[in-house]
Amino acid sequence: MEIFLQALLLGVVEGLTEFLPVSSTGHLILLGDFLGFQGPPGKTFEIVIQLGAILAVCVVYWQRLFGAITTVTSDAKSRAFVRNILIGFLPAMVIGAVAYKAIRALLDSPMVVAVALIVGGFAILAIERMVKKPRVFSVEDLPIPMAVKIGLFQCLAMVPGVSRSGATIMGSLLLGMDRKAAAEFSFFLAIPTMAAATAFKMYKDWAFMSFDNLALIAVGFAAAFLAALVVVRAAIAFIGKHGFAPFAYYRIVFGSVMLVLLLTR
Secondary structure, three states: OHHHHHHHHHHHHHHHHOOOOOOHHHHHHHHHHHHOOOOOHHHHHHHHOHHHHHHHHHHHOHHHHHHHHHOOOOOHHHHHHHHHHHHHHHHHHHHHHHHHHHHHHHHOOHHHHHHHHHHHHHHHHHHHHHOOOOOEOOHHHOOHHHHHHHHHHHHHHHOOOOOHHHHHHHHHHHOOEOHHHHHHHHHHHHHHHHHHHHHHHHHHHHHHOOHHHHHHHHHHHHHHHHHHHHHHHHHHHHHHHHOOHHHHHHHHHHHHHHHHHHHHO
């Protein structure tokens, strides 16, 4: 029973952090380490429950996604919307297939996560001060070269603790995208990115799956979905009002506390 409560807690944390620039993977690594969580092999649990959070985006934005897909052949804005998401996803697909395993093997440790959280917090504060006046206000208006560059920024999240949404959003701001549009593009870009990662991981580790493992994943998946549903609905309004500095301060404080605990335990 204890392991299912741990899975529930990890799922909630995943859902709360996936779409905020605070690194959901980093939180799962740190929390899993402190809980002594023993889930399915090869980080399968951590990767698959992210799909629960992605499902929340699909639910919240289903009208926009469904509208774009059904009118992609007849509407120029729908074509641009789908094109930019696919182009932004391409760098992660290519680089992830080639280098992801090596990067995670070298850097997948709680200590690296704690340091990355702190460094990323200071980076967000710096970028918030550097951003120019935005010139792109929607996903549909993204020029193709900018979509590629944002996709490359997303690849920085292969380093645990960097934050996929954080890297994507900060890259978008540096390139001249509006805050709201940058956050939404990060949400949409997560759909193919995490779906592909989940499908690959499930395929690779299917032989190691058991009923108990699938039950653990189901608990984490449901918790992540429900928690993310709340966050996605509230995140855009919060970011529009407060910007990204609160997340930066949170990263610095949380990372520092974790670093102290790791060094003294």
